[in-house]
Amino acid sequence: MSPVFLTVLAVHVAAGLTGVVSGGLAAASRKRPGRHPRAGAVYLYAIGGVFATATAMAVLRWRHDWHLFLIAVGAFALALLGRWARRRMVWHGSAMAGSYVALLIGFYVDNGPQLPLWDRLPPVLYWLLPAAVGAPVTWWALRRNGAMRFSRPMPPPSAGRRAGA
Numbered sequence: 005m006s007p008v009f010l011t012v013l014a015v016h017v018a019a020g021l022t023g024v025v026s027g028g029l030a031a032a033s034r035k036r037p038g039r040h041p042r043a044g045a046v047y048l049y050a051i052g053g054v055f056a057t058a059t060a061m062a063v064l065r066w067r068h069d070w071h072l073f074l075i076a077v078g079a080f081a082l083a084l085l086g087r088w089a090r091r092r093m094v095w096h097g098s099a100m101a102g103s104y105v106a107l108l109i110g111f112y113v114d115n116g117p118q119l120p121l122w123d124r125l126p127p128v129l130y131w132l133l134p135a136a137v138g139a140p141v142t143w144w145a146l147r148r149n150g151a152m153r154f155s156r157p158m159p160p161p162s163a164g165r166r167a168g169a
Contacts (some may be wrong), residue, residue: 007081012060019053020111026050027104035093035149044090044100049084051103055080058110072110097146105138 027050030043041163058076061070086099109131116130125133
């Protein structure tokens with residue numbers, strides 16, 4: 005591996021670790037001004053760094069890293085969607101959680117064969133397990149934060165009109 009690739013890889017790892025920590029902090033903190041938006045902003049910059057470095061590594065080694073580039077594109081696009089939808093809790097939470105899960109999928113797809121226990125799993129599970137864990141955790145978090153309230157149904161459109169109007 006070239007020194008350029010190794011340098012980009014070092015920045016990529018640092019950005020990925022920053023994303024894992026800041027994304028976890030944002031997800032675990034109360035959804036109000038303070039820790040949540042600060043950690044979320046750090047996460048957005050970190051995932052941008054992951055995307056930029058994944059792009060550079062894919063350019064340098066396309067045959068080996070094209071799939072990681074696609075995961076990084078998805079993670080970054082979901083993070084941007086989550087930032088745009090920050091006032092719409094279900095969209096925001098779902099997009100940011102999807103971005104975080106994509107970040108984890110990228111890690112496990114690339115590193116799973118070298119990790120204890122993970123090295124015994126079929127490679128398809130490197131893709132599926134983070135999503136299988138992330139989906140119910142996302143649902144639980146959205147419910148906990150009041151984004152998915154189940155209330156009585158809205159009245160039909162004609163209920164408020166006078167007869168003959």
